[in-house]
Amino acid sequence: MTQPLSMLQLYGRAYAPATLGNATLLIIDPQQEYRMGTLALPGLEPAMAQIAELIAAARSQGRPIIYVRHLGIPGGLLDPQGKRGHFLPELAPQPGETVVEKRLPNAFAGTDLNDRLMAHGHLDLIVCGFMTHSSISSTVRAAKDYGYRCTLVDAAIATRDIPLGEGTLAAADLHRMEMAALADNFAVVVPHARDVL
Template identity: 55%
Template sequence: EAVASCAELLALARRHGSPVIHVMHHGKAGGAFDPAGPHAAIIEGLTPVDGEQSVVKHLPNSFAGTDLADLLAATGRKELIVAGFQTHMCISATVRSALDHGYRVTLVAAACATRDLPDPLGGAPLSAAELHRVTLAALNDRFATVVADASVWH
């Protein structure tokens, strides 16, 4: 579902001529985001087209150690629309940093997703849906305006 929502959002941005910057996470060889593995590639249907920039990051925060800040500054825009994976990790870190960089962020809930996590205190695992919802609430409290889906721009 989130991939389809990302595709809808991407198509809408392209139709309106909005700048699009794709971010890929490359981890260590042999790890979950090994650059040679399946999880480091951009999902089919969401790949960049001519004129769209790409950033390769190695940390959850897309600004850390990348040229994302420079690419965004070159657009002259101060409002970002953010979508992607995982809500609790890379999306959260990037949205929080975007505020520090002077951006206003709109986060599209349907175009983000996460995974189940174990409770570090030994309780029941946190479901992906619960973790997603809690992360969205925390980000909406200060760091972003959370919208349900791309319908707000149709």
């Protein structure tokens, strides 16, 4: 049996991965909820290390960075007034760096993200953050509708275990399936931060 082609390949729309030199770095929901809250992620620390590498490289090269912050439920998940809604200190924006606040998983919905991206003038986005099957997936899928080309850094993205019927779907399996689905028709996937530097 031959290796299947992705939908991007079948449509003739495949593209090379972006590099920081020609892209905007988009960091989705790097918030404390994923370390200390109900949504604590099993793969958080390795993903954070990869995101930190991307941030350091983007800053050293003077490349644009946009941070997305989810405004959650007061007193609950991603509490916008509480510590759980704050940025992870290791990944927090510096003064002058762009922050877009959202209330839905898709970072384009009800925000000025598209305007902010257009101001930087790049159709290529390097995307990382949390969670693979939720905000990453919905934002990347929407980005295609806006005409952006997304490059996902696999090791800089993580998710959580979720319920599946009477059992549980492990975070690693969910992540792998979602990344495969996105690579089929919505994005290019590279393994590590070093692959886009």
